[in-house]
Amino acid sequence: MVKFLARRLALAVPTLIIASMIIFALQQLLPGDTATALSGEERDPEVIAFIRAKYHLDRPLPVRYAYWAGGVLHGDLGESIRLQKPVIELIREKLPVTLELACLAMLVALVIGVPMGILSAVRPGTWIDGLANGVALWGLSVPNFWLGILMILLFSVQLGWLPASGYVPPGESLSDNLRSMAMPAFVLGNAIAAVMMRHTRAAMLGVLQSDYVRTARAKGVPTARVVLRHALPNAAIPIITLGALEFGQLLSGAVLTEQVFSVPGFGKLMVDAVFNRDFATVQGVVICTATTYILLNLAADLASALVNPKLRRA
Amino acid sequence: MPRLFTACLLAGLAVSAPLATGAQAQTLRFGLMEDPDALDPTLARTFAGRMVFAALCDKLADIGPDLKPVPQLATRWAWSDDQKALTLTLRPGVRFHDGEPLNAAAVKFSLERHLKLPGSQRRGEIAPIDTIEAVDDLTVKINLKTPFAPLLAQFTDRAGMIVSPKAAERLGDKFATAPVCAGPYTFVERVPQDRIVVERFDDYWNKDAIQIKRIEFRPIPDTTVRLTNLRAGQLDLIERLAPTDLAQVKRDPKLKVGQAYELGFSGVVFNTAREGSPVADPRVRAAFEAAIDRSAITQVVYNGEYLAGNQWVSPRNPNYVTDHPVPKRDVAKAKALLKEAGIEKPSITMMVYANNDAPQVGQVIQAMTREAGFDVKLQATDFTTSLDQADKGNFEAYLYNWSGRPDPDGNTYSFLACKMPLNYARYCNQEADSAMNAERLTTDADQRRAAWKRLADRVLTDKPLVYLFHRKLLWAYSQRLTGFGEYPDGLVRFTGLKLD
Numbered sequence: 144m145v146k147f148l149a150r151r152l153a154l155a156v157p158t159l160i161i162a163s164m165i166i167f168a169l170q171q172l173l174p175g176d177t178a179t180a181l182s183g184e185e186r187d188p189e190v191i192a193f194i195r196a197k198y199h200l201d202r203p204l205p206v207r208y209a210y211w212a213g214g215v216l217h218g219d220l221g222e223s224i225r226l227q228k229p230v231i232e233l234i235r236e237k238l239p240v241t242l243e244l245a246c247l248a249m250l251v252a253l254v255i256g257v258p259m260g261i262l263s264a265v266r267p268g269t270w271i272d273g274l275a276n277g278v279a280l281w282g283l284s285v286p287n288f289w290l291g292i293l294m295i296l297l298f299s300v301q302l303g304w305l306p307a308s309g310y311v312p313p314g315e316s317l318s319d320n321l322r323s324m325a326m327p328a329f330v331l332g333n334a335i336a337a338v339m340m341r342h343t344r345a346a347m348l349g350v351l352q353s354d355y356v357r358t359a360r361a362k363g364v365p366t367a368r369v370v371l372r373h374a375l376p377n378a379a380i381p382i383i384t385l386g387a388l389e390f391g392q393l394l395s396g397a398v399l400t401e402q403v404f405s406v407p408g409f410g411k412l413m414v415d416a417v418f419n420r421d422f423a424t425v426q427g428v429v430i431c432t433a434t435t436y437i438l439l440n441l442a443a444d445l446a447s448a449l450v451n452p453k454l455r456r457a
Numbered sequence: 458m459p460r461l462f463t464a465c466l467l468a469g470l471a472v473s474a475p476l477a478t479g480a481q482a483q484t485l486r487f488g489l490m491e492d493p494d495a496l497d498p499t500l501a502r503t504f505a506g507r508m509v510f511a512a513l514c515d516k517l518a519d520i521g522p523d524l525k526p527v528p529q530l531a532t533r534w535a536w537s538d539d540q541k542a543l544t545l546t547l548r549p550g551v552r553f554h555d556g557e558p559l560n561a562a563a564v565k566f567s568l569e570r571h572l573k574l575p576g577s578q579r580r581g582e583i584a585p586i587d588t589i590e591a592v593d594d595l596t597v598k599i600n601l602k603t604p605f606a607p608l609l610a611q612f613t614d615r616a617g618m619i620v621s622p623k624a625a626e627r628l629g630d631k632f633a634t635a636p637v638c639a640g641p642y643t644f645v646e647r648v649p650q651d652r653i654v655v656e657r658f659d660d661y662w663n664k665d666a667i668q669i670k671r672i673e674f675r676p677i678p679d680t681t682v683r684l685t686n687l688r689a690g691q692l693d694l695i696e697r698l699a700p701t702d703l704a705q706v707k708r709d710p711k712l713k714v715g716q717a718y719e720l721g722f723s724g725v726v727f728n729t730a731r732e733g734s735p736v737a738d739p740r741v742r743a744a745f746e747a748a749i750d751r752s753a754i755t756q757v758v759y760n761g762e763y764l765a766g767n768q769w770v771s772p773r774n775p776n777y778v779t780d781h782p783v784p785k786r787d788v789a790k791a792k793a794l795l796k797e798a799g800i801e802k803p804s805i806t807m808m809v810y811a812n813n814d815a816p817q818v819g820q821v822i823q824a825m826t827r828e829a830g831f832d833v834k835l836q837a838t839d840f841t842t843s844l845d846q847a848d849k850g851n852f853e854a855y856l857y858n859w860s861g862r863p864d865p866d867g868n869t870y871s872f873l874a875c876k877m878p879l880n881y882a883r884y885c886n887q888e889a890d891s892a893m894n895a896e897r898l899t900t901d902a903d904q905r906r907a908a909w910k911r912l913a914d915r916v917l918t919d920k921p922l923v924y925l926f927h928r929k930l931l932w933a934y935s936q937r938l939t940g941f942g943e944y945p946d947g948l949v950r951f952t953g954l955k956l957d
């Protein structure tokens with residue numbers, strides 16, 4: 144197990160380095176540099192030259208990468224040119240917000256997706272299955288942005304139950320925090336619930352048709368026990384992996400939802416940084432996301448290995 | 458299980474407090490279209506930033522709804538006879554948020570900071586300043602290298618904002634993290650991309666006119682989302698309402714609308730120096746203009762809310778040159794001009810920002826000019842890319858917006874004078890330059906008007922830029938808000954504003 148872990152971690156380092164190089168190079172393809180974006184309406188050539196020099200934007204790409212990578216090794220992700228704040232500080236501010244949103248969305252997805260998947264697998268072809276598939280189709284096809292605005296119109300404008308936007312830290316007021324998170328978490332979780340449901344259903348259908356389940360049934364074990372104790376643990380492996388990947392997606396992909404509900408999280412930070420050519424921030428966010436992805440994958444592998452000992456040798 | 462979740466959610470809702478609490482009644486929540494950049498008047502560039510500065514930093518002078526300068530930190534001003542020196546008399550007893558006195562030395566410090574701080578965005582606006590003298594405690598004399606009539610107008614914006622010298626020296630280029638000025642509100646906190654909070658300054662010189670205790674600026678870029686938040690009561694005031702949403706807001710009895718025509722313009726910039734491009738020929742540019750119906754553009758895209766125009770200021774502006782009224786569409790004339798130029802089917806690529814409405818304007822132009830024989834291709838790009846391409850001259854036509862300045866000089870000089878940074882058209886004409894220099898060298902209203910006429914005669918013939926329309930600035934706000942003033946610079950004055 145320790146060897147397994149060590150091998151996986153050793154693989155993570157080159158992955159991160161390659162990811163950072165690719166994103167650094169890709170940024171160069173964007174026309175218009177930071178100085179152009181920052182100079183805005185006024186466009187004073189002197190100011191543009193000053194910004195270029197101050198942030199080494201006039202240096203060749205490898206030199207800039209070396210500057211940046213050197214900083215990262217010392218735990219310094221650089222400074223956001225637009226917000227004039229260390230990137231690490233911005234990440235420290237925004238990451239917990241998105242993390243909370245992602246956890247709540249994941250909770251919504253699990254609570255809706257997994258039971259629905261199990262039910263529809265236990266009763267394939269019935270109205271429950273049809274309903275679950277219909278709900279899943281809805282969840283997959285409705286755009287987050289649109290659903291978000293509809294929910295605001297209903298729950299905030301019409302009914303006045305929930306705040307339309309904004310974020311209250313849980314330390315300030317837990318109930319206000321949950322109220323501000325309810326709609327974005329539901330909108331985000333809704334789409335993942337659909338994927339979860341489909342995967343749970345497929346995995347459960349496979350397991351339910353296997354010999355040991357038939358044996359258990361033949362021995363007269365009650366259906367609920369067969370499903371939950373015998374079948375579910377085996378069907379859980381693909382669900383865990385999927386869950387980890389979806390969670391990673393949530394961290395980087397909550398962009399639209401964060402825009403609609405003005406949640407000051409990672410997605411918003413990223414989008415604004417790209418539009419302002421705030422490369423240090425983009426770079427920091429990407430590295431952070433890549434690291435999370437790798438760690439989540441690792442966690443998923445570990446979890447699967449714990450469930451299924453055969454995987455440990457792989 | 459889903460039922461359980463819904464039940465939990467509803468239970469959570471039931472126990473939590475109602476939406477509006479007592480504290481919020483004293484707080485104005487203002488929805489901005491973008492997150493401001495650095496809150497340092499010397500370094501700032503964004504329009505949203507100016508919204509926040511209106512609360513934080515008073516200026517030497519303000520502009521009234523009629524565009525004339527009115528006293529703010531300076532109560533009086535006088536030009537010397539040779540128009541090379543401006544003497545300002547400061548308001549007595551004014552204090553900065555840190556308790557320091559606002560005096561001639563502080564004004565001298567601030568203006569010199571605009572001129573000297575590396576990366577200053579203000580230097581260009583007040584470049585003709587030579588030296589600044591603190592004559593006595595409340596008198597400042599500004600000596601110019603050459604006469605510069607727009608100076609006072611510059612002082613009605615960020616160049617006229619005075620910062621506390623003590624705070625500026627202490628914070629250096631980190632001043633934006635805790636700005637200290639002499640405005641009606643003091644800086645409390647800023648959470649990037651979430652909110653900027655300011656609180657009423659108890660020692661403000663005009664404190665009786667300030668009713669609202671606290672302002673929260675909340676950046677919400679999406680127009681629909683911003684309006685939805687206002688309707689849901691999460692915000693009390695929003696800026697830059699979409700014209701297409703105006704009818705809906707007017708129908709809502711809980712909301713009110715503020716509107717003013719902006720000082721700037723929208724138009725098509727032609728790259729006159731582009732070799733081999735049809736737009737290098739002035740006859741083709743004239744044909745392009747003749748093929749366009751400006752009112753139709755504002756009708757189709759902006760529900761008729763924007764104002765058609767053909768100059769750098771709108772037809773409602775006191776500086777509009779009335780000898781050149783907005784021309785009518787004339788397709789026959791456009792065709793004749795193209796024939797004369799020998800390019801009957803010109804193909805032009807026009808760059809547009811990929812925002813909500815610019816591509817639509819592009820499509821309307823495309824359809825109208827096609828009838829005259831043009832083949833206009835649209836190239837949508839993000840804002841930064843378009844600026845970059847315009848800088849490098851990699852374009853033929855560019856659909857462009859300028860937010861405008863109170864003095865017409867701010868809408869012309871940088872765009873039309875030879876080799877200026879915003880002269881994307883690469884236009885360079887001796888006669889136009891001489892007209893613009895004449896307008897700068899005198900503060901005499903009649904002489905300046907004559908210079909604008911001379912400039913219009915030249916530029917509206919050469920057409921490096923075809924001006925199309927002037928946007929209307931729209932605000933929507935809760936009916937609880939009273940005392941809202943409509944100013945053409947698009948900024949909200951917090952004096953006299955009240956929230957019931």
